[in-house]
Structure formats: structure tokens, C-alpha cells
Amino acid sequence: MMQISSHSPSPRSNQTHLNSLVSLIKSTTQTTQLLQIHAYLLRTSLLQESTFSVPFLQRISLPPFQILNYSLQIFSQILRPNVTHYNTMIRAYAMSIHPERGFYVYRDMMRQGIRPNPQSSSFVTKSCIRGSSLFRGVQIHGRILRDGHHSDTLLLTTLMDFYSCSGKCDNACKVFDEMPLRDTVAWNVLVSCYIRNNRTLDALAVFDSMQSGEHGCDPDDVTCLLLLQACSNLCAVGFGERIHEYIKDHGYHRALNLCNSLVAMYSKCGQLDKAYEVFQKIANKDVVSWTAMISGFASNGRGREAINVFREMERMGIPPDEQTFTALLSGCSHSGLLDEGRSIFYRMQREFGVVPNIHHYGCVVDLMGRVGLVEDAYDLINSMRCKPDATIWRTLLGACKVHGHMELGERVIEHLIELNAQEAGDYILLLNIYSSAGNWEKVIETRKLMKEKGIQTTPSASTIELKGEIHEFRVDDTSHPRIKEVYEMMDEIEKQLKIGGYVAEITKEKEGNGLLSYSYHSEKLALAFGVVATPPGTKLRVAKDLRICIDCHNFAKMLSGVYNREVIIRDRTRFHHFREGRCSCNDFW
């Protein structure tokens, strides 16, 4: 180690000494050495010179040190902090658990008469993102324009991300449109913005538009990662395969994160064989790879195989993490593996020292509820260390509906009311519990309550991918260009299915508004469109954002037999593979 306290005789060697001091600051990994350097800088007044104070402040504010209190102390010892000192502090706060303090430093900087540079604005914008302060972010946007920083690509990209994270997708797009120069990162932020704000179709469209002659920007590994997420959301395997090809063509296929994402994408599109193929080819599988594969089997209703993959993972000596157990437990719940689920829940805590979190409890509650142990599930929720969220109550409410536990259902909805999180779906579930118990008074009462609370239902959507193009349908939809054919085909299909013994159930839940009227659910429309638009025998793949109802489930089952079509419907959480009039799922219906 260099002697920091030595005094050099000649100015020349003194200069050498100072240079090596700077490189020592930049390279040391020991906190004790930093403390020594600090003492030296103070003693020799070198701390007042930005040559030393800037790297020093940066070093302790950024990883691996990130000692925030210490940074603040150094910062206050600098008599005339310059813009870089301020930037370092803003950045440090932006990344800390007190992101809003970044804004205070920024404001203080301006009060001291120091003009922010694009980096200052970028860091403070980041602090607004982390602290989710919409108002301040908008203020900073105005400030950026006044400072004339409206053509800084980096800054504008951060600003886009701010609007994206604040749910202001249109504003983000506006910033993007007005950017004079767009690099790949800017395009990626646009994609991420579309995904974050549920404009998944637009996200996919970016892949082509960025590569077009007009823009000529090549997607990179991050673009692929984002687009694979979009494909998963839409169940768009065709598009996913395109991305897969692109990944191979550009030599990204050795990147672990991309491979993991591919496994997840194929799994979420119901293509388990493809997922497994990619998975097996991964040379150095990490926790994420294993978890993605387990989760793939789990969500496709193949709980036993999920457990087998976990056993293999154990043999390979890869330590599972909490997400691995979430995937495993959800596998058990989807496949109704009560004993296995309990045993994993126990081993997770005892053997792997994982403290159960809300996800784990959610799975176990779902598992117990599914097999009818609703009171046990209720007790489990009450015994939790963490605060029950609306989701977990909703899970139990769903189980109450299935098993017809009206009294417990009422207790559960009380908890939802307490959390102030009641949504349309919850009341519709409760309505169903009452109506199946024949308690019409309660039905009317609940309807009234919903009206008073102004609870609105949003129609759900189904998508189907044909030749790489995504078609979206909503309940009783009339917007699709070929909707007339679709409805004609619906009538035709229903006629055919009636011959096969299909009886339409009166629709009284989920989509629509809980009214006892018969309407075409979005998945039925998507299926009918699939039958219209593809040659006989083509596999139909539909993605739906809510859970499929029993009627549509029967419909798909019959359709797969009568029309001899393989049908895959992915609902909110899982897959239903229909073939020859049967479904692979062993759920309630």
C-alpha cells in the first residue's frame, strides 16, 4: 500500500504522488483505507480540490461502498461544492431508500446559484422515478426545457422512463417523438413503457419500426429481453420465435438472461417442449433458469414434473431461492398436490431457511382452498407474519365460491372491505356464492351496495395470434373488421356443438356487469375467429386476461372434439390444453 502520509521533496515527485493518490481512491476496496485517505485529505486541505474530492465522493457514494451518511459528511466538508459534487449527492440519494432527498439537493444546488447540467437533471429525474413523485418530475421537465437541455438523448431517455413509470405513456411517447437523436436505449425505454402501461401490441410493433429504413436502429439484447416479455403477455409464440431467431443470428443465444427469458416465454405460451429444449441447452443454469423451468411446468398444470425438476436442481447443488419455492408451491396448487405442497412448505422453512412471504402463503392458501380446506386456509392467513393483501383474500373468496361457503365468504369480503380493496370481481364472486345458495335477498342487497359504491366492471379481453398477427376481442365485441363472419361462425359452431350435447350455461359472472344475460365472452369470439380464419386442423391458441368460466371451458372442450382442433387457452394464471373433447386441466371443472 502506498504511504499516504509521506511528504515528497520535489514538486515533480509530489505530482506523481498525487496522481497515485487519485488512482488509489478510484481503486481501493477497503473501507479502512478510505478512512485513512479521508483523514489525509482533510489534514492537507486537498479535500477542497475537486481533483481529489470528486473521485473520493463518487467512490464512497456508489457501489460497492454507498455509505450515504459518510457521503453527506464529506459533502458538508467541501467549502465550495461544484456541479459534479452536487450530482454525486443527487445520484447517491436517488439510488438510496430516500430518493426524495435527491430533489432537495438539486433544489439546494440551484439556490446556491449553480446551474444544473444535463446529468444533474438526469439524476434528479431518477430520484423522482424512485420516489414516485409525479409533480416534481413534471417541474423538472419544465426546468430541462428552460435550461436548453432538450436535445440530450440520455436525459430525455430518463425523462421518458419517468413518464413511463408514472403511467403517462402518452407523455413518454411525446418526449420520444421530439428527441432529435434516438439510440437503442431510447427505443428500449419506449418498449418498456408500452409493456409497463399495458400497450403490449404497440411494444411488439416497435421491433419492426425501429429496424425500418427510416430509423435503422438495431435491437440489442435488452430489446430482445423486453420483447420476449411482451410475447409472454400476449401468448404470441410466433413473434417469440422471431425474436428467438434474431437472438441466434446476433450471437445472443449464449447470454444467460436471454435464455432464461426464452424458457419463460415458451412456457407462458404453453410450448413446454420448446421451453425444455432451450432449458436443456443452457450450459451454466443458474437459479433463475431452474426457477423459470419449474414455473413453466407449474403454470401448465404439470406439478409432478415441476417437483422433478426441483429434485434435479437439488442434485446439481443449485441453492433455490424464495422465488423457486413460489413456483413449486404454485405447481402444487394448480395440480392439487396437497401433501407435496405441505411438505415443500415445511422443507422450505426448515431445510432452506426461507421465511414464507406473501407469495408462498398465497399458493398454500390457494392449494388448501382448492381441495376444500377453506377454514384451514382462513386460519393460515390469520397466522401469517406478513400483512394479508387483497390478493390472498381474493384467492380464498374464490375457493369459497367453488365450495359454496357462504358464511366464510362473507367474513372474507369483510377483510377486503377493511383493506378498502374491493373490486367488481370480488362482488361478483360474492354474488355467485349467494345466488348458488339461493339467497336472493343477499343478491339484491349486494347489487345495491355495488351501485352505491359505484363499482364498475371492465370487460376483459382475449387475444389470438394468427400468422404473427395479434387479434383482440372483448365481450360482445363489434370492433374487429371481420366481426360479422365471427358471429356467423359462432352461430354455426353453437349449432354443431348442440348436436354434440353442448348446453350453454347462462352467463352470470366475470365479464359484463354481473347481469344474468347471455353474451359472447371474449374467448369464444377469439375461438370462432380462429375457426373462420385458419384451415381445419390448425392449433388455436388464445390468451385471456381473466380466468376462463365454466361455460367457455365446456365450449372449448366440445369444439376441440367436434371440429377436431387442438385448443390452448391461457387464462390469468394457467393453461388449458383441449384435445379430442377433453382438457388437460384438473381444476374444479
Added chain:
DNA sequence: ACGGTTATTC
């Protein structure tokens, strides 16, 4: 200096 892998649910 800006973007990013795996998880419970209606």
C-alpha cells in the same frame, strides 16, 4: 452517465 432474466390472484 439512460433501458433489462425467474414468483401468488379475481
